[in-house]
Structure formats: structure tokens, C-alpha cells
Amino acid sequence: MGKSAEPLTESYFYILLCLYDGPSHGYGIMRRTLELSDGHVHIGSGTMYGATGNMMKKGWIEELPTPDADRRRLYRLTEAGRQVLLDEADRLRHLAAAADSIIGGEK
Amino acid sequence: MSKLKRRYTMYPAWEYKQEVADLNALSDKGWQLQKGGCFRSVFYWDDTARYRYALDYNSSIDDPSRYRDTFAEQGWEFVNDTFNGWHFFRKRYDPSLPAEEYEIYTDEQSVQDMAGRWSRLGYTLGGIELAVTAANGFMALRRPSVTGILVTLACLVLGVMILVGAWRIRHPHMAGKPRKSLGWCFTTVFSILALGLLFGVLRYYQSSSSEYAYDPSAPPWTWEMSAPLPDFYTMHVEADTDAVVQITVTDKKGEVLATMGGGGDLRAKKTMFLWPGKYDVTVQYDEGTEPGATGYFRFEVD
Numbered sequence: 001m002g003k004s005a006e007p008l009t010e011s012y013f014y015i016l017l018c019l020y021d022g023p024s025h026g027y028g029i030m031r032r033t034l035e036l037s038d039g040h041v042h043i044g045s046g047t048m049y050g051a052t053g054n055m056m057k058k059g060w061i062e063e064l065p066t067p068d069a070d071r072r073r074l075y076r077l078t079e080a081g082r083q084v085l086l087d088e089a090d091r092l093r094h095l096a097a098a099a100d101s102i103i104g105g106e107k
Numbered sequence: 108m109s110k111l112k113r114r115y116t117m118y119p120a121w122e123y124k125q126e127v128a129d130l131n132a133l134s135d136k137g138w139q140l141q142k143g144g145c146f147r148s149v150f151y152w153d154d155t156a157r158y159r160y161a162l163d164y165n166s167s168i169d170d171p172s173r174y175r176d177t178f179a180e181q182g183w184e185f186v187n188d189t190f191n192g193w194h195f196f197r198k199r200y201d202p203s204l205p206a207e208e209y210e211i212y213t214d215e216q217s218v219q220d221m222a223g224r225w226s227r228l229g230y231t232l233g234g235i236e237l238a239v240t241a242a243n244g245f246m247a248l249r250r251p252s253v254t255g256i257l258v259t260l261a262c263l264v265l266g267v268m269i270l271v272g273a274w275r276i277r278h279p280h281m282a283g284k285p286r287k288s289l290g291w292c293f294t295t296v297f298s299i300l301a302l303g304l305l306f307g308v309l310r311y312y313q314s315s316s317s318e319y320a321y322d323p324s325a326p327p328w329t330w331e332m333s334a335p336l337p338d339f340y341t342m343h344v345e346a347d348t349d350a351v352v353q354i355t356v357t358d359k360k361g362e363v364l365a366t367m368g369g370g371g372d373l374r375a376k377k378t379m380f381l382w383p384g385k386y387d388v389t390v391q392y393d394e395g396t397e398p399g400a401t402g403y404f405r406f407e408v409d
Contacts, residue, residue, distance in 0.1 A: 009216045027180040045178040045196075046163050046211035050220055052177070053169065063173075071176045 008088050011043050011051050016060065016077060016085040023064055025072040026052070060084055110152035112138055117146055117293050119268070120225050121276035123162045123193075130160040134200070142187050143195040157200040159209040164225045166192025183211070222276045229273025236266030251339040251378060254310065257303030265296045310338055314409035319390060321348065321402030330388040332408055334381035340408050342388070346373035348402030351393045358386055 008016070014033040018024055024032065030043045043051070052075060055061045060081030064074040077085070118126040130140055137154030143162075161183065168174045175185050178196055186195035198209060212218045240262040247255030317330045334340060344354060344367055351370040356379065357363050364386070365377045390404060 009214055011214045011217070025180065026177050030181060042205075042207040042210070042213050044207070044211040044213035044217075045181045045183055046161075046221065047213045047217040048181075049174055049177040050217050053173075072180055073173055073176055 007091065008084070009051075010037075010041050011047050012055065013085070013088055014041055014043065015048075015051055015055065015075075016081055016088075019061060019075060019077040020082070020085060023074050023076040025066075025074050027072065029075070055081065111141070112150045112152070114148045114150060115146060116148065119272050119293060120164070120193075120229065121272040123164070127160050127162050131158075134158045134160070134197075140186055140195065140197065143189065143193070145189055145191065145193070158197040159200045160186075161196045161198070161209065161211045163194045163196070163211060164192055164221055165194065166224070166228070178211070218279075219277075222279070226273040226277040229269050229276065233266050233270035233273060236262055236269060240266055250341070251380075252307070252310070253336075253338045254303045254307035257299050257306065261296050261300035261303060264292070265300075268292060268296070306336065306338075310336060314407065316405070316407040317388075318406070319402075319404040321350075321390075321392065321400065321404075323392075323400065327392075328390045330406060331385055332388055332406075333385050334383055337382050338380070339378055340381050341376055341378045342367075343376045343407045343409075344373060344404065346402065346404045347371075348373065348400070348404070350400040350402060352402065353391045353393070354404075355389050355391070356386055357389070358384065 011033075014036060015029055017036065018029040018032045026045075026048050030048065033041050033043055052061065052073075056063065056075075058080075059078055061075045062078055064076050066072060066074050116129075130143075133150060134140070134157055137152055138150040139153050139156065139158060140148060140160065141151045142149040165174075178185065182198050183196040184198065186197055188194045196211070200209075207213060212221055240259055243255060243259040243262055247259050313335055315332055317332070319328045319330070322328075342356065342365070346352070346369075348370055351368070352373075353366060353368040354375075355363055355367075356365040356377070364381070365379050367373075367375045367377055369375065388406060390402075392400065392402070
């Protein structure tokens with residue numbers, strides 16, 4: 001259940017990454033993703049709803065209760081989701097290392 | 108109370124981006140969407156605000172509250188949804204913000220997921236439409252009628268359009284530019300369908316019949332029947348006669364359109380296309396018929 005069958009999309013990866021330090025809501029995840037990606041990755045509302053819904057079904061994240069007055073939805077990383085994130089980060093590190101071994105820092 | 112404007116426009120589902128662009132352009136002109144729809148949209152006048160709109164297709168939202176809240180978090184205001192799963196959202200336009208702020212699907216996967224939801228529906232609807240076309244076509248061959256031909260044609264064009272549309276929404280990069288004219292195609296298809304159905308209703312109530320008992324002392328019997336609408340008409344003849352007869356249908360110029368003949372217990376039918384007008388049905392007994400011959404005929408045209 002914790003293992004991702006295939007590489008994560010950028011949106012999935014950043015959502016999991018943004019929740020690594022603690023719970024956050026959709027808008028917070030979107031803002032943090034923009035910062036982490038130097039403004040390259042924007043997670044729109046439709047993408048956010050679909051991605052969080054799928055990850056809750058997979059058991060990677062879970063929704064936390066919020067006060068009734070607060071319409072923001074708060075999400076938390078589960079242990080399974082944490083493992084998926086770590087595995088993906090490891091896979092990306094290997095990819096980056098392989099790329100570096102051939103092309104170095106050339107851009 | 109602000110001014111309202113109703114706009115009757117139909118966008119094919121796979122041209123939803125064109126609809127969004129048109130809503131944005133109307134907002135810039137001061138017309139703000141109050142209620143979006145598949146056939147009719149309502150706008151109110153407010154030239155103090157500018158909005159950017161987003162259209163989402165999702166007919167099976169498992170958590171409607173979380174769905175709307177997720178949009179609200181990023182400043183999207185829910186406008187309304189339609190019976191068939193389309194959701195309209197809007198956000199205040201700020202020219203200083205990047206264009207991505209007004210996109211609701213921002214990665215290839217989620218765009219494909221959304222497109223996949225509609226294309227599955229499109230392929231199903233298109234398949235059903237072609238099955239209906241085949242059934243209509245089969246019936247139109249068995250019993251030709253203008254209604255059958257029009258309905259078959261409309262179903263065929265609609266089915267092909269929906270299937271092509273399902274493919275276009277799934278393959279936006281290969282589908283080319285949006286085609287506004289497809290909205291007019293839909294209107295034309297539905298007009299043909301409506302015309303066909305109206306024609307069918309009008310024709311349903313138009314049948315005529317006549318009866319004739321052979322009289323050897325009278326001249327050949329002629330029944331003047333009328334065709335009120337241009338269509339295929341079927342003449343059913345039931346006769347019980349002890350002589351050989353010939354039945355002909357002619358127009359007023361004397362051109363023979365159909366002939367039927369025989370004797371004894373005659374059961375025959377003939378289908379012919381008739382333009383509106385009067386036609387003569389004539390019963391002619393063969394020369395040499397015995398003076399005592401008898402005959403009873405019943406005609407029905409529908």
C-alpha cells in the first residue's frame with residue numbers, strides 16, 4: 001500500500017514533500033510548492049482536489065478535522081505516504097547521480 | 108436591480124476552453140456569469156469587476172464539500188453546476204498575477220484525468236448513438252419514411268461528432284484549433300432531428316382508406332386519394348374477387364406510379380414516394396370478365 005507503483009508526478013511529489021514537516025492545507029501546499037520549485041510548479045485547485053483525493057484513497061495522506069468556521073482542509077502525511085516520499089526522493093537522487101556521472105554540471 | 112442577459116449558445120464538451128475564453132471576454136465587457144448552462148447562460152451587468160472563469164467536468168465527486176472548499180482556498184468562487192457534471196467557477200482577475208493562477212488543472216496527469224472522465228462518457232454516448240442509428244436505419248429500410256431517414260441521418264452525424272469529440276478532448280495536442288462551428292453543427296443536427304420527429308407526428312395522423320364493390324355496369328372505379336406531405340406512402344390492398352383485376356396508381360398527368368394485379372384473395376402492398384397532391388387509384392377488370400363477376404376491395408394508404 002505504501003509503495004508507489006510508478007514515478008510520482010511533480011504535483012504528487014511536492015504535495016507529499018510539503019507535508020513532510022507537518023500538516024498543511026491546500027493553499028499552504030500550493031504556496032510552499034511555488035517556493036520550493038522557484039515558481040515553476042503551480043498546483044491548481046482541480047489538480048489539488050484530484051491528487052489529495054487519490055492519495056487519501058491510497059492511504060498516503062489523511063485529512064485532519066478543522067473548526068467548523070474554517071473551510072480550509074488540513075492534510076497530514078501518513079507513515080505509508082512518508083515511505084513513498086522517501087522512496088521517490090531516493091529514486092530521484094539516483095537519477096540525478098547517474099546524470100551527473102555522464103554530463104556533470106553542463107546545462 | 109442589475110441588467111440581465113440570456114445567451115443561448117451550445118458548446119461541444121470538447122471545446123470547453125473556447126467557452127471559458129468567451130466567458131472571460133464577456134466579463135471584460137461587463138457581463139458576468141450568473142448561471143452557466145449547456146444550452147442557456149444568464150449574465151448580469153457589472154462593469155466594476157473582471158473575472159476569470161474555469162470549467163471543470165466531474166460527474167462523480169465523492170466529497171462535494173471538500174471539492175468546493177479546495178477551490179475556495181485558492182480564491183475560486185463557485186458559480187453553479189449543470190445536470191451533466193460541469194462545474195463553473197470564477198476568480199477576481201488581477202492582471203499582475205501570472206496566468207497559472209487562473210488554471211485549475213496544472214499538470215498533464217490531471218488534465219488527462221479530466222479529459223478521460225468526459226471521453227469515457229463521450230465514447231459511451233457515441234456508441235449508443237451509433238446503435239440507435241443502426242436500429243433506425245434498419246427500420247427505415249424496412250419501412251421507408253422521410254422521418255426515418257431524417258432521424259437516422261441526425262443520429263449518425265451526432266454519433267460520429269460525439270466520438271470525434273471524445274477523441275479530440277483526449278488528444279488536445281493533435282486535435283488542432285477549437286472549432287466554433289461545431290456548435291452550429293449540433294444546432295443543425297438537433298434541428299434535423301426535431302424536424303424529423305415533427306414530420307413523423309404530422310404523418311402519424313394522416314392515413315386514408317376507401318372501399319369498392321365491383322359493379323359490371325359502371326365504368327372503371329377510381330378513387331382520388333391525396334398525399335398531404337412529401338413522403339413514402341404504403342398502399343395496402345385487400346380484395347376478394349373472382350376475376351383478374353389490375354390496380355394502378357397514377358398522378359394527375361397520367362403517369363403510372365405503381366401497379367398491382369391479381370385475382371381471388373388478393374393481399375398486396377406497395378410503397379411509393381409521393382409529392383403533395385392528388386393521385387388516382389383505379390381498379391380495372393380484365394376484358395372478358397364474366398358479367399356475373401363479383402369483387403370487394405379495401406384500400407388503405409398510410
